[in-house]
Amino acid sequence: MMPFVYQALPSRVVFRPGALDALAVEVARIGSRALVLCTPEQRDVAEDAARRLGDRAVEIYDRAVMHVPIETAREAREKASRVGADCCVAVGGGSTVGLGKAIALEFGLPIIAVPTTYAGSEMTPIWGVTEGGQKRTGRDVRVLPCTVVYDPTLTLTLPPGLSATSGMNAIAHCVEALYAVDGNPIASLMAEEGIGALARSLPRIVGKPKDLEARSEALYAAWLGGAVLGAVGMALHHKLCHALGGSFNLPHAETHTIVLPHAARYNESQAPEAMARVARALGSGGDAPGALWELARSLGAPLGLEAIGMKRADLDRAAEIATASPYPNPRPVERDAIRALLEDAFVGRRP
Ligand code: NAD
Numbered sequence: 251m252m253p254f255v256y257q258a259l260p261s262r263v264v265f266r267p268g269a270l271d272a273l274a275v276e277v278a279r280i281g282s283r284a285l286v287l288c289t290p291e292q293r294d295v296a297e298d299a300a301r302r303l304g305d306r307a308v309e310i311y312d313r314a315v316m317h318v319p320i321e322t323a324r325e326a327r328e329k330a331s332r333v334g335a336d337c338c339v340a341v342g343g344g345s346t347v348g349l350g351k352a353i354a355l356e357f358g359l360p361i362i363a364v365p366t367t368y369a370g371s372e373m374t375p376i377w378g379v380t381e382g383g384q385k386r387t388g389r390d391v392r393v394l395p396c397t398v399v400y401d402p403t404l405t406l407t408l409p410p411g412l413s414a415t416s417g418m419n420a421i422a423h424c425v426e427a428l429y430a431v432d433g434n435p436i437a438s439l440m441a442e443e444g445i446g447a448l449a450r451s452l453p454r455i456v457g458k459p460k461d462l463e464a465r466s467e468a469l470y471a472a473w474l475g476g477a478v479l480g481a482v483g484m485a486l487h488h489k490l491c492h493a494l495g496g497s498f499n500l501p502h503a504e505t506h507t508i509v510l511p512h513a514a515r516y517n518e519s520q521a522p523e524a525m526a527r528v529a530r531a532l533g534s535g536g537d538a539p540g541a542l543w544e545l546a547r548s549l550g551a552p553l554g555l556e557a558i559g560m561k562r563a564d565l566d567r568a569a570e571i572a573t574a575s576p577y578p579n580p581r582p583v584e585r586d587a588i589r590a591l592l593e594d595a596f597v598g599r600r601p
Pocket of ligand 1: 318369370375
């Protein structure tokens with residue numbers, strides 16, 4: 251057996267349909283003046299959460315957007331400070347949780363997260379803030395939400411398209427955990443379980459978005475995906491997605507969906523055990539990269555970067571950025587091979 255280091259992250263998870271009704275009790279464990287965060291589109295869910303908190307909700311800040319622009323972070327920090335918040339309740343996807351993290355990074359305010367997508371940010375100590383077109387990221391345990399309230403009923407409204415790509419985003423966390431340089435047996439168990447649960451539930455969700463059983467299984471898998479992303483390091487796939495999302499403003503979950511099969515093919519020869527586990531979880535009997543692509547296709551997800559706004563003229567620069575300071579990766583990250591990978595991902599070719 252390979253030697254390993256296992257470091258557990260301190261967080262409390264409450265998981266059940268209807269768990270939002272436990273929010274007031276969970277907040278009371280931590281604070282008495284909560285700033286509730288959301289996107290403009292999810293104002294109604296945040297208002298419901300605030301109503302349940304009563305006097306413990308001091309204000310709603312509803313301007314969370316993707317990739318946490320520094321201006322938004324500053325405005326939200328100012329708001330938290332002005333209303334005397336002693337905690338934040340982030341109701342939404344990775345963008346809203348990310349805003350809570352930006353506040354926590356500055357003021358150390360504890361976060362109670364109520365995730366409504368499968369991005370997994372709620373389980374990680376990873377923060378990101380975008381300034382001048384560059385996304386800075388880092389790890390700091392202060393930004394790890396102390397409590398996560400998973401209520402699958404809140405995901406029933408997530409549109410099928412975003413459910414599919416957000417689910418593939420969670421699968422990507424699991425795939426990279428299986429070949430992470432600092433991987434460990436517990437993270438690998440969780441990762442394989444997460445891939446399997448998503449491969450089973452996503453087709454059911456796309457076919458019937460209000461299927462609560464399938465929604466619960468997918469959200470459980472999202473928890474696993476977030477937990478392994480928080481526990482072990484990222485590799486080529488996440489580096490490519492950070493480069494594409496941060497520098498070319500491509501949508502997060504779609505980018506992950508398109509890049510994953512290609513990153514998996516790139517690493518396949520140097521990570522055979524990981525790929526065998528991915529294939530087993532997908533029930534494909536082999537060829538994990540091909541099976542990931544087939545899963546995305548069967549869910550009706552976009553398959554090419556061109557379809558989500560990437561310009562061919564930017565592919566060379568994307569290859570430069572992605573190879574400039576690579577994350578540890580099973581196979582050496584070589585510029586020409588990455589440029590070829592990006593070409594395949596651009597046109598949406600089966601890897
Ligand atoms: P998102 O949070 O941007 O949400 C996308 C859209 O869907 C928003 O308009 C949102 O309001 C809406 N939405 C969310 N849940 C919904 C629901 N249940 N019903 C209807 N609409 C809903 O998308 P995301 O993919 O969850 O998050 C992406 C962001 O999270 C990126 O900035 C990414 O970098 C970050 N992220 C960070 C980490 C981390 O560990 N730090 C992990 C994953 C993602």
